[in-house]
Amino acid sequence: MSQQGEYHADMMAEFLRGSGGAAVIDGGLATELEANGADLKDALWSARCLFTCPDLIRKVHLDYLEAGASVLITGSYQATIQGFLSKGFSQEESESFLRRSVELACEARAIYLEKCSNGSDEAKDVTKYRKRPILIAASVGSYGAYLADGSEYSGDYGNEGTLEFLKNFHLRRLQVLAEAGPDVIVFETIPNKIETQAYVELLEECKLRIPAWFGFTSKDGVNVVSGDSLIECASIADSCKEVAAVGINCTPPRFIHELVLSIRKVTSKPILIYPNSGESYDPIRKEWVECSGISNEDFVSYVKKWHEAGASLIGGCCRTSPDTIRGISKALHGV
Numbered sequence: 001m002s003q004q005g006e007y008h009a010d011m012m013a014e015f016l017r018g019s020g021g022a023a024v025i026d027g028g029l030a031t032e033l034e035a036n037g038a039d040l041k042d043a044l045w046s047a048r049c050l051f052t053c054p055d056l057i058r059k060v061h062l063d064y065l066e067a068g069a070s071v072l073i074t075g076s077y078q079a080t081i082q083g084f085l086s087k088g089f090s091q092e093e094s095e096s097f098l099r100r101s102v103e104l105a106c107e108a109r110a111i112y113l114e115k116c117s118n119g120s121d122e123a124k125d126v127t128k129y130r131k132r133p134i135l136i137a138a139s140v141g142s143y144g145a146y147l148a149d150g151s152e153y154s155g156d157y158g159n160e161g162t163l164e165f166l167k168n169f170h171l172r173r174l175q176v177l178a179e180a181g182p183d184v185i186v187f188e189t190i191p192n193k194i195e196t197q198a199y200v201e202l203l204e205e206c207k208l209r210i211p212a213w214f215g216f217t218s219k220d221g222v223n224v225v226s227g228d229s230l231i232e233c234a235s236i237a238d239s240c241k242e243v244a245a246v247g248i249n250c251t252p253p254r255f256i257h258e259l260v261l262s263i264r265k266v267t268s269k270p271i272l273i274y275p276n277s278g279e280s281y282d283p284i285r286k287e288w289v290e291c292s293g294i295s296n297e298d299f300v301s302y303v304k305k306w307h308e309a310g311a312s313l314i315g316g317c318c319r320t321s322p323d324t325i326r327g328i329s330k331a332l333h334g335v
């Protein structure tokens, strides 16, 4: 392994050791902002909150820390320079929103850690306040997320989706996010092989000096949503020394066990999973179709099994909440 690769692997091993062998990722950010009253019915989706209600983003990050999360994923999933420009913001403003997403998570971590050690009565509640290593993961949503038409769940980018186009699309955003000081970059909801390849090439060319995590989406428990082979996508991620964890996000819980076993066959890197609630999303109405999902109790009952299958970073994606994260934390750590 190269020096950089070893450094990232050591950092992950240390983080996982400090987290008791398995770390809790936070839950859905956008859907929790919505549950707190934010209006996301816009092409920018949760990225809108970076300028309409940044304090609410910080509050939701804090709620997840108090629920037991040790990884905060920033509100930049659907934040792209191209998306902000099309809303009339300048290049500078657009870049400042990206930086803000990282700052808000860093602020929440600082507030939380200060509370943990200030000796107040509130801080004595160990179910809420436990000093521990906390990572800030800067989210990069796929190109399909920017399109805001649900194509991150089909991976069908038409003629536009060439390797060079995708690299170009993500380059500046990736640099700005990395410079804002997160601990990790997390590529979320990756729907196909070409975007996997684009990220790997960008990471190799950009030398960000922080590790990257890859989260793929699946709708059949076998392949990624485009139909490309998950094994191939995970192998591409595994081959990149900048990648420090590989896994699955925003995928129904019922598929996760098989997916973890498949990924385990092609990588020895830590496996991350943060499934959604199992409900489906209507991208046109921008609404979640209820009744298709599972309860928090059922979600949490899978956690031990996922961990035994090889996942060591476990959290929730869309429509999971601080309650889900409290349940995951209890299942993994007893608190």
Ligand SMILES: [Zn+2]
Pocket (backbone or CB within 6 Å): 028, 249, 250, 276, 317, 318
């Ligand atoms: Zn999601």
